[in-house]
Amino acid sequence: MELSDIYRNYITCLNQQDWSKLELYVDNDVCYNNMQIGLSGYRKMLESNFYNIPDLHFNIQLLIADSTYIASRLSFDCSPKGRFLDLNINGKKISFSENVFYEFQKEKIIKVWSIIDKVAIESQL
Amino acid sequence: MELSDIYRNYITCLNQQDWSKLELYVDNDVCYNNMQIGLSGYRKMLESNFYNIPDLHFNIQLLIADSTYIASRLSFDCSPKGRFLDLNINGKKISFSENVFYEFQKEKIIKVWSIIDKVAIESQL
Numbered sequence: 001m002e003l004s005d006i007y008r009n010y011i012t013c014l015n016q017q018d019w020s021k022l023e024l025y026v027d028n029d030v031c032y033n034n035m036q037i038g039l040s041g042y043r044k045m046l047e048s049n050f051y052n053i054p055d056l057h058f059n060i061q062l063l064i065a066d067s068t069y070i071a072s073r074l075s076f077d078c079s080p081k082g083r084f085l086d087l088n089i090n091g092k093k094i095s096f097s098e099n100v101f102y103e104f105q106k107e108k109i110i111k112v113w114s115i116i117d118k119v120a121i122e123s124q125l
Numbered sequence: 126m127e128l129s130d131i132y133r134n135y136i137t138c139l140n141q142q143d144w145s146k147l148e149l150y151v152d153n154d155v156c157y158n159n160m161q162i163g164l165s166g167y168r169k170m171l172e173s174n175f176y177n178i179p180d181l182h183f184n185i186q187l188l189i190a191d192s193t194y195i196a197s198r199l200s201f202d203c204s205p206k207g208r209f210l211d212l213n214i215n216g217k218k219i220s221f222s223e224n225v226f227y228e229f230q231k232e233k234i235i236k237v238w239s240i241i242d243k244v245a246i247e248s249q250l
Contacts, residue, residue: 064195065189066191069187071226099196101189114224115242
């Protein structure tokens with residue numbers, strides 16, 4: 001199976017909030033932005049994201065893969081309930097992108113480097 | 126020549142501020158974050174970056190390529206003179222990353238989607 005196919009299944013798993021399957025895609029020792037949060041911390045982060053952004057949906061806009069890495073540009077149209085990235089959103093509908101890199105080890109995500117376009121969100125407030 | 130080699134030469138061109146060579150790497154009709162700024166606008170943007178950040182240097186941290194796209198994680202240790210991304214930096218040394226995608230056409234950059242980690246900068250102020 002190609003890494004890009006695994007990654008698309010991972011994104012489907014997120015969009016379905018099918019947390020029991022997260023371990024198929026994410027390593028126990030996963031690092032997120034240079035912090036080793038582990039699978040349980042990763043799941044908590046995602047659950048918290050969906051709690052704070054009830055209409056959260058991940059859309060793959062651009063996907064580049066080699067044998068070890070995935071780079072993905074994700075786009076979002078959603079309405080965070082309260083504060084997001086230290087900004088008062090309060091349910092306003094916003095659109096923004098995330099440029100994110102993933103390192104895979106044995107077909108599971110072991111490292112993530114994510115940047116969300118905060119400047120684009122600020123321009124909509 | 127591999128796209129990744131062309132890209133590394135492009136980054137060298139930027140670090141040397143060798144603007145006469147920029148046209149070797151950047152298409153006349155280049156779009157930056159969905160705005161068609163063209164080669165001259167692109168050069169102005171870069172010149173302005175180096176004017177506002179005299180110690181600017183592009184470091185490739187991660188590079189993923191296919192036949193059309195490059196995804197690159199760039200890291201920076203630099204001291205913007207005044208304001209940067211609407212933040213008061215005033216010469217303070219900061220470290221941050223940029224996750225950026227490039228679409229190539231005939232071995233030249235035609236589209237760029239860049240996100241700078243503003244949250245990381247804010248945490249250093």
